[in-house]
Amino acid sequence: xxxxxxxxxxxxxxxxxxxxxxxxxxxxxxxxxxxxxxxxxxxxxxxxxxxxxxxxxxxxxxxxxxxxxxxxxxxxxxxxxxxxxxxxxxxxxxxxxxxxxxxxxxxxxxxxxxxxxxxxxxxxxxxxxxxxxxxxxxxxxxxxxxxxxxxxxxxxx
Numbered sequence: 475x476x477x478x479x480x481x482x483x484x485x486x487x488x489x490x491x492x493x494x495x496x497x498x499x500x501x502x503x504x505x506x507x508x509x510x511x512x513x514x515x516x517x518x519x520x521x522x523x524x525x526x527x528x529x530x531x532x533x534x535x536x537x538x539x540x541x542x543x544x545x546x547x548x549x550x551x552x553x554x555x556x557x558x559x560x561x562x563x564x565x566x567x568x569x570x571x572x573x574x575x576x577x578x579x580x581x582x583x584x585x586x587x588x589x590x591x592x593x594x595x596x597x598x599x600x601x602x603x604x605x606x607x608x609x610x611x612x613x614x615x616x617x618x619x620x621x622x623x624x625x626x627x628x629x630x631x
Contacts, residue, residue: 476534476562476572479546484532484562492530493625494597495618498578499533499561501549502540502587509609510592511553516615518558521622528599529622533561536590537581538569594618598625 475485495514499507514531521529535541541563550556563569566582573580581590594613596605605621607613 476564476568479541479543479550479561479563481543484560489530491599492528493599493622494601495529495531495594495622496576496597497533497594498536498573498576498580498591499549500535500537500540500581500587500590501542501545502537503581503590503592505588506592506609507549508553510594510613511550511555511559513609513613513615513618514594515553515555515558517618517622520615520619525622525626528626531559533559534572535561535563535569536573536578536592537587538564538566539582540587596621596625598628600628602628604628 475483478484497510497514499510511533518526518531541561543563546561546563547556550559550561578591581587584590592609594607595603598604604625607618607621
C-alpha cells in the first residue's frame with residue numbers, strides 16, 4: 475500500500491477489476507518523465523467516461539527524497555496531468571519492495587533524475603500484464619488508449 479501525493483492511501487483492493495496503467499517517474503527528471511506524464515494525460519482525455527472509471531493511471535516515485543507532495547503537484551500541473559495521473563509516493567522503505575517487484579532501476583539507485591526505468595505498463599482487469607509502451611518509441615495517446623480498451627475487453631466479464 476502506497477500513499478498518493480493527495481494523501482489518500484492506495485491499496486491493491488482499490489484497483490480490483492480495473493485496467494491499471496503503471497509507470498515510474500521522478501519529478502526532477504527532464505527527459506522521459508515529462509513526456510510520459512503528458513502522453514498519459516492526453517490519453518485520459520481521449521477515453522470515454524466509462525473507460526476512465528474502469529481504469530487507474532498510476533505513477534510511482536523512483537526517488538522518495540525528490541518526490542514530495544509539493545514537487546509532485548507542481549510536476550503534474552506543469553504537464554497537465556493533475557487529476558488524470560495519480561502519483562504514489564513514500565519512503566525508500568515503502569517504495570523499494572515495489573521497485574523490486576517490478577524490476578525497476580530507481581533514480582535513487584542510479585543517482586541521476588533522468589536515469590531510471592520509465593516504461594508504461596498496462597495490466598488487464600485480472601492483473602495480467604498485457605502491454606508495455608516507451609516514451610519516444612511507441613507511447614502515444616492513440617496507442618495507449620487502444621491498449622487500455624483492449625485490456626478492458628479482456629479478463630473478467
